[in-house]
Amino acid sequence: MKIMMSSVSCIRKLIFVLLQFNLLFPNYSGAVADASLSGGCIENERHALLELKASLVLDDTLRLPTCDSNSYGCCSWEGIGCSNQTGHVERLDLNGHQFGSFRGEINASLMELQHLKYLNLSWSYFSNSIFQQLFGSLSKLRYLDLQSSFNGRRVPNDLARLSHLQYLDLSDNFFEGTIPHQLGNLSHLQYLDLSFNNLVGTIPHQLGSLSNLQELHLGHSYLNVGGEWLSNLTLLTHLDFSGLPNLNSSHVWLQMIAKLPKIQKLKLSDSGLSDLYLHSLSPSLLNFSTSLTILDLSYNTFSSSKIFE
Numbered sequence: 001m002k003i004m005m006s007s008v009s010c011i012r013k014l015i016f017v018l019l020q021f022n023l024l025f026p027n028y029s030g031a032v033a034d035a036s037l038s039g040g041c042i043e044n045e046r047h048a049l050l051e052l053k054a055s056l057v058l059d060d061t062l063r064l065p066t067c068d069s070n071s072y073g074c075c076s077w078e079g080i081g082c083s084n085q086t087g088h089v090e091r092l093d094l095n096g097h098q099f100g101s102f103r104g105e106i107n108a109s110l111m112e113l114q115h116l117k118y119l120n121l122s123w124s125y126f127s128n129s130i131f132q133q134l135f136g137s138l139s140k141l142r143y144l145d146l147q148s149s150f151n152g153r154r155v156p157n158d159l160a161r162l163s164h165l166q167y168l169d170l171s172d173n174f175f176e177g178t179i180p181h182q183l184g185n186l187s188h189l190q191y192l193d194l195s196f197n198n199l200v201g202t203i204p205h206q207l208g209s210l211s212n213l214q215e216l217h218l219g220h221s222y223l224n225v226g227g228e229w230l231s232n233l234t235l236l237t238h239l240d241f242s243g244l245p246n247l248n249s250s251h252v253w254l255q256m257i258a259k260l261p262k263i264q265k266l267k268l269s270d271s272g273l274s275d276l277y278l279h280s281l282s283p284s285l286l287n288f289s290t291s292l293t294i295l296d297l298s299y300n301t302f303s304s305s306k307i308f309e
């Protein structure tokens with residue numbers, strides 16, 4: 001009876017997770033039907049998940065995202081999603097917001113989940129880096145969310161090997177050094193967030209090859225924007241250059257943004273922009289697309305409120 005109760009609440013949670021998931025993967029149907037029909041997941045993936053769980057430490061005021069770990073059907077565990085066709089685990093969501101922040105190591109058994117398309121490890125603090133192993137094994141990843149999860153050193157060049165990525169969030173990981181130009185190879189990317197790191201150098205012009213990019217967040221680092229490359233990102237709707245102290249050293253980026261036909265939200269707060277900076281521009285350069293609905297210029301030093309008309 002106790003087990004029944006827990007699996008009912010488990011399935012309810014799973015349905016919630018799957019509902020969210022279906023927003024991301026409209027063609028993807030989750031595990032509920034399959035798990036109850038076939039009894040669950042593939043054995044080596046189930047072992048990998050148990051191993052992974054065993055290596056994680058959790059503040060005991062917080063709960064672990066699992067149901068009955070002895071039950072055969074790991075596809076019905078919280079945070080897990082399987083393909084309803086192959087039964088492989090395709091989704092692993094251990095984000096710390098929902099489940100409470102994890103500590104400890106990410107066990108290499110994660111790499112057994114070779115069919116993963118979605119991996120969310122955001123908001124936990126892992127003591128080891130899994131990057132090198134990720135690139136070799138999880139080549140099918142489409143969504144990778146590692147916001148606030150690692151103490152990075154450099155953004156690894158080998159990320160470019162995850163060639164199916166559509167969504168990449170590496171924000172708030174203390175990354176140093178430059179943005180690797182190889183990221184320009186991730187031609188399916190729609191969302192890229194590298195903000196809140198300690199990145200330096202000029203943004204590589206190769207990012208101009210990311211022709212499917214819709215959101216680009218590069219704020220709160222020490223990057224130089226440069227800019228010609230920006231005009232290639234014709235699908236861009238959201239751009240965040242907030243908190244880049246060198247933004248005021250060039251006008252090029254601003255001219256390029258004015259060419260972006262779909263831009264909706266532009267964040268330029270806290271970037272050393274001033275009246276002096278804008279007065280040196282011809283007004284025609286500030287002719288943004290009518291799609292622009294939000295322009296954030298807070299924490300700059302303008303004396304007039306009539307700058308962008």
Ligand SMILES: *[C@@H]1O[C@H](CO)[C@@H](O)[C@H](O)[C@H]1NC(C)=O
Pocket residue numbers: 026027028029033034084085
């Ligand atoms: C698997 O998912 C697809 C797409 O959502 C759906 O059409 C199909 O009926 C599902 N198959 C099973 C066995 O649930």
Ligand SMILES: *[C@@H]1O[C@H](CO)[C@@H](O)[C@H](O)[C@H]1NC(C)=O
Pocket residue numbers: 051052054055056107108109
């Ligand atoms: C992590 O994985 C290794 C093998 O890769 C294994 O020997 C070890 O026991 C695992 N650690 C935990 C805590 O599960």
Ligand SMILES: *[C@@H]1O[C@H](CO)[C@@H](O)[C@H](O)[C@H]1NC(C)=O
Pocket residue numbers: 095096097098120122143144145167
């Ligand atoms: C990962 O989880 C966080 C916290 O719930 C959420 O805000 C974020 O959107 C998730 N990432 C993806 C790619 O779904």
Ligand SMILES: *[C@@H]1O[C@H](CO)[C@@H](O)[C@H](O)[C@H]1NC(C)=O
Pocket residue numbers: 157158160161182185
């Ligand atoms: C990026 O693409 C170029 C050609 O398009 C290729 O030569 C290069 O090896 C790729 N780099 C990586 C890291 O995949």
Ligand SMILES: *[C@@H]1O[C@H](CO)[C@@H](O)[C@H](O)[C@H]1NC(C)=O
Pocket residue numbers: 205206207208209210229232
């Ligand atoms: C940007 O587009 C132009 C023309 O469409 C092209 O010549 C150039 O190579 C592109 N730049 C990058 C970085 O992709």
Ligand SMILES: *[C@@H]1O[C@H](CO)[C@@H](O)[C@H](O)[C@H]1NC(C)=O
Pocket residue numbers: 245246248249271272273274276277
């Ligand atoms: C650019 O902004 C920095 C602060 O972020 C400021 O110290 C500097 O004077 C500004 N330069 C120009 C040319 O406005």
Ligand SMILES: *[C@@H]1O[C@H](CO)[C@@H](O)[C@H](O)[C@H]1NC(C)=O
Pocket residue numbers: 283284287
């Ligand atoms: C701004 O752009 C619109 C449409 O592209 C054009 O009709 C208009 O003349 C431009 N205004 C200025 C001041 O350049």
